[in-house]
Amino acid sequence: MTSPLTVRNLAVAYQKKPVLTDITFSVPEGKLIGVIGPNGAGKSTLIKAILELIPSLTGEVEIFGGSYKQNRKKVGYVPQRESVDWDFPTNTLDVVTMGRYGHLGWFKRPGKRDKQIALECINKVGMAPYADRQISQLSGGQQQRVFLARALAQDADLYFMDEPFVGVDAATEKAIISLLMNLKKTGKTVMVVHHDLNTVKEYFDWIMLLNVNLIGFGPTEQWFTKDHLQRTYGGGLALLEANSSPIIVSPR
């Protein structure tokens, strides 16, 4: 059985500053994986390098046993919400339909079936009442749901999500995570860049500890420990033993 994602010796640098060095790992199928690490650890960079959105210095990326170009349709991507201008003249349904563009090819317009799929995905994220809503009128949480629905419309097997929980309310966070768990149940693999250490144990069955180097990658119970976290975050981490939930104390 081929792994959904295998990365070998990946290195990325901005100008001359290394952001990721010597990253090697292989992702098992059907896991919900949290990518964890301090600011500037290269979490988003890792995803962007895998998706060839930014150039990498060295390294190979294999997706379902082939190159990313070959298996592009099996990959879904939810970028950071702030990466687009939400005042763009379009509505929810239109944005979600964009998830189908990868399946359409040049010049072809999305048809009835694509609209149907888009509507189903909007329904899945609980945005059905907002399908015709202008996107500038959506709240932050709703915008995140729209992006998630667009990724669902891609009908992929491997999903990358860049901080989907930033700036969304608790209800949206719960809705998103239960949706991700459903994806996992149907055998999809999901990699999520995540910030909140308090919810790691609850959300993810595997974690990736990242700080320029790959510190650890494996089942949460094995890697989500005080030692490993301190190695990842350096001196910036304080653990309150009392309730055993770690919090980040910024050195700045």
Place this chain on the structure above:
Amino acid sequence: MNWLSIFSDPNTQWILMGSMLLGVSSGVIGSFAYLRKQALMGDALSHAALPGVCIAFMVTGTKSIFFFLIGAIIAGILATVSIGYITRHTRIKQDSALGIILTVFFGVGIVLLTQIQHSNSGNQSGLDKFLFGHAASMIQTDVYTIAGISLILVAVSFLIFKEIKLLSFDPGFAKGVGLPVVFLDQFIMLLIVTAVVIGIQAVGVVLMAALLITPAVAARYWTEKLHIMVILAGVFGALSGFVGTVVSTMANNLPTGPLIVLSATILFLISVVFAPHRGLLAKNRIRISAKVEYEHSFTSKEVKEKSL
């Protein structure tokens, strides 16, 4: 001059047709530049076109739109490559890079233009109109060329509408689904340069930037749907071309370019003030009605409390 007689003159009919078609295509293409947040790029490309056009004239000695196009495209590519290089390899941000490149290219263009006018090649008449346009100098074949290229521009925009839309909204996602983002970006640049070149005769290089952006910005006020915005921008562009040319024909010797741009600006001002939802009046009305409603609910509650 009689108002209506200008419409019966076949020459004027051609000119009108030319400027309206130009307005349509620049409005449509400009919408994409505006949504890509490359409004200033339109400005840079139109200024950069001047030296390209001048060199094309010096080399070939003819005023042919085709050679102008080639010159302008080469100059446009040089300008965008320089801007890209400066932005990537120095600490200078894109707006400063645009400012530098735009003025350098325009300066070179003016020098070349002056040079051409002082050389007595005999064929240079009309070249000084490149700056601000002179629609009356258009002849039938020019209009044919403009019409043909405008049609191509609009047809291409229609064909790759879906791709441009995705690229404009979310370039990262577009790249993810396999769109050749860099190629498409260059292609849109090419469309902009082409629109600038066909606008040289009627509007001039300096003001083509305004004809690219102003109708698009005005159209944005009236709608929340991209395809309607693009169509509206085309309509606004055509309307500006029409009004500008008519006024220019009636008032003798007024340059067409500025008049077309002024017409577009008036359309823009009307949009800013009167557009539903987004316009200033509509926003004011909504705010006042919200305030009145709030105060009303507040006072009625007070009355109830008093009556208790």
